Amino acid sequence: MDQTVSSLTPTGIVVNIQHFCTNDGPGIRTTVFLKGCGNRCKWCCNPETIHPKPELAYNRSKCIGAKACGRCLQAPAPEGAFYVIADTDDRVHVNWDLVSDAETEVASLCPSEAIHLFGEVMTVDQVLEEVEQDAAFYRESGGGITLSGGECLLQPAFSATLLMEAHRRGINTAIETAGNVPWAFMERVLPHVDTVLHDHKLTDPERHKKWIGVDNKRILANYKRAYEAYPDKQFIARTPVIPGVNDGEEHIRSVLAFIAPYKNVIDYQLLPYHRYGEAKYGFLGRVYELEDFERPTPESLARLQSIIDEAFGRTSPTGA
Ligand code: SF4
Incomplete structure (x- = not known):
C-alpha cells in the first residue's frame, strides 16, 4: 500500500x-x-x-428481546425512541420520529445486528x-x-x-x-x-x-x-x-x-x-x-x- x-x-x-x-x-x-x-x-x-449520511435501520425479526438483551433501551437516545409494548412479545419497537442521525452509535450496542447502520x-x-x-x-x-x-x-x-x-x-x-x-x-x-x-x-x-x-x-x-x-x-x-x-x-x-x-x-x-x-x-x-x-x-x-x-x-x- x-x-x-x-x-x-x-x-x-x-x-x-x-x-x-x-x-x-x-x-x-x-x-x-x-x-x-x-x-x-x-x-x-x-x-x-x-x-x-450513515443511517440507522432496524430489522425486528433479528431482535433477541428486551429481557434477554435490552441494550438499546439503555442507549443514549431520546426517551421512547426504542420501546417495548406490554403484553406482546418483548422484541423492541422503534419510534422513527425520535431517531435521528445522532443515534447511529446505538447500532454498535446491538449484539444481533437487529439495529444496524447503512453506510x-x-x-x-x-x-x-x-x-x-x-x-x-x-x-x-x-x-x-x-x-x-x-x-x-x-x-x-x-x-x-x-x-x-x-x-x-x-x-x-x-x-x-x-x-x-x-x-x-x-x-x-x-x-x-x-x-x-x-x-x-x-x-x-x-x-x-x-x-x-x-x-x-x-x-x-x-x-x-x-x-x-x-x-x-x-x-x-x-x-x-x-x-x-x-x-x-x-x-x-x-x-x-x-x-x-x-x-x-x-x-x-x-x-x-x-x-x-x-x-x-x-x-x-x-x-x-x-x-x-x-x-x-x-x-x-x-x-x-x-x-x-x-x-x-x-x-x-x-x-x-
Ligand atoms: S439491542 Fe438489539 S437485540 Fe438487544 S433488545 Fe435492542 S434491538 Fe433487540
Missing part, C-alpha cells in the same frame, strides 16, 4: 460492496454502492443509499483491498469495478480518486449514474471511467418530476455533453421498466432518438422492475409506495426489446 497516497486520499460513505455482479458493466464486476442521491424514484430498490466511511485503499480479491475474475471475464449507489457522482472526489487508483492498478472501471448532478462532478469523474451506464427513466419532464422528484432537463443536458466530451468512452443507456409508468413504446423510441447521433452509446438496456428492495423500506421506517405494482410481463419486455434490437441492427433473441 502506498502510504503517502493513502493518507491524502478522500474517504467515501459506502453502503455495500457486492461481488460477482454480471449486470453492472462488462464481465464479472465488483459493485461498490455509495450513499446519497438527489432523485426520489418511487420504485428505488436501494432506499438505504438515498440519504447522504460506512471507507478509504480508497480499503475499498480496493476488497475489490482486488476478485482480480482473477476480472482477468478471465473482462470485468472490473463498478461504482453505483445512490448516485456515485455525488461523492466526486472519492469516486474520481478511487477510479483513478483502480486504473493505476490495471482494473477496468464503470459507473452507474442517473445523471442528476452538477456537470463539474461528471467532469471530475468521467476521465477515470471506461463504461458509463446511465439511466433514461422518463421522457416527459413533468412525468419525470412526478415519479422521480426532479425534471430531466439537467440530466439530459449532462448526458449530451458527456457523449460529446468523451468520444472514447463507452456509454450504455438503460431504462428501469415500470409498468404503467414508462413501459410504452414512445419512451423507448424517444431514448433511441436521443442517443442515435452518438456512436459511443453502444447499447440501450432494459431493467425490469422488481421489488427486491421492499423490505428495506420497513427497516428504515419508511413506506414503500408501489405496493400495487407488478413486474413487467415477458411479452411487454420482448416488444420493447425488439424495438431496441431493430435500432441497433441486430436480431432479437426473443424473435419478436
